[in-house]
Amino acid sequence: SAVISQKPSRDICQRGTSLTIQCQVDSQVTMMFWYRQQPGQSLTLIATANQGSEATYESGFVIDKFPISRPNLTFSTLTVSNMSPEDSSIYLCSVKRLVGGSDEQFFGPGTRLTVL
Amino acid sequence: GDSVTQMEGPVTLSEEAFLTINCTYTATGYPSLFWYVQYPGEGLQLLLKATKADDKGSNKGFEATYRKETTSFHLEKGSVQVSDSAVYFCALVDEKLTFGTGTRLTIIP
Numbered sequence: 001s002a003v004i005s006q007k008p009s010r011d012i013c014q015r016g017t018s019l020t021i022q023c024q025v026d027s028q029v030t031m032m033f034w035y036r037q038q039p040g041q042s043l044t045l046i047a048t049a050n051q052g053s054e055a056t057y058e059s060g061f062v063i064d065k066f067p068i069s070r071p072n073l074t075f076s077t078l079t080v081s082n083m084s085p086e087d088s089s090i091y092l093c094s095v096k097r098l099v100g101g102s103d104e105q106f107f108g109p110g111t112r113l114t115v116l
Numbered sequence: 117g118d119s120v121t122q123m124e125g126p127v128t129l130s131e132e133a134f135l136t137i138n139c140t141y142t143a144t145g146y147p148s149l150f151w152y153v154q155y156p157g158e159g160l161q162l163l164l165k166a167t168k169a170d171d172k173g174s175n176k177g178f179e180a181t182y183r184k185e186t187t188s189f190h191l192e193k194g195s196v197q198v199s200d201s202a203v204y205f206c207a208l209v210d211e212k213l214t215f216g217t218g219t220r221l222t223i224i225p
Contacts, residue, residue: 033213038205040152042215043160044126044136087193092160105213 002026002097004108011113013083020079021111023093028073033094034066037110043092049076083115118143122206122216129223130197137219139180139192139206147208149182149189153217154203163191163204183210198223 016074027048028049034046046066047055055068058083069077080087122164125139140150151163152171164173169184178193189206206216 042217045212102165103209104162104165105209106162107160
């Protein structure tokens with residue numbers, strides 16, 4: 001398995017501000033992923049973060065709104081910029097690891113963000 | 117593209133009832149299939165997986181069989197407990213992980 005921690009676990013923010021979420025993994029991984037889970041909905045992939053290169057964003061997500069850093073193989077940050085109430089969600093970090101011959105994806109505990 | 121269609125909830129059952137949560141998928145390749153569970157206030161955890169046709173994944177009394185002919189991966193449990201109350205997500209991975217919409221399950225004593 002993988003041990004993934006996220007900070008903060010939750011936050012309440014004002015409209016127009018930015019929040020940076022940190023993700024720490026217990027061992028080196030090539031690919032890290034950031035997901036959003038809006039209230040009562042499923043998980044949506046925001047972007048894939050590879051160390052040493054720019055993050056790859058999914059349709060509907062842009063770097064200006066969700067800048068991502070990946071300074072090393074165990075750490076990544078996601079910033080939610082210029083927040084609005086529509087950004088209220090749980091943000092989850094995820095990593096992929098080979099388990100028993102097949103890839104398995106593990107998730108952090110999530111950061112619950114409320115924007116007022 | 118790839119997609120997962122999951123039985124809509126919420127689902128409410130009495131303790132010791134039989135559970136089925138339906139899941140079907142669409143994929144161009146040969147994906148691996150997963151069920152994830154999210155307990156109240158917690159993160160997402162892998163419940164079980166199957167990597168090829170006719171594989172059966174099982175964990176904590178839950179089972180799901182990879183049915184290629186019907187493109188399905190239904191989750192079953194013979195006797196549910198109150199502690200099984202959670203949101204269950206069906207998912208597949210081909211190039212990336214794709215989730216269903218989730219099914220909220222509530223078990224009443």
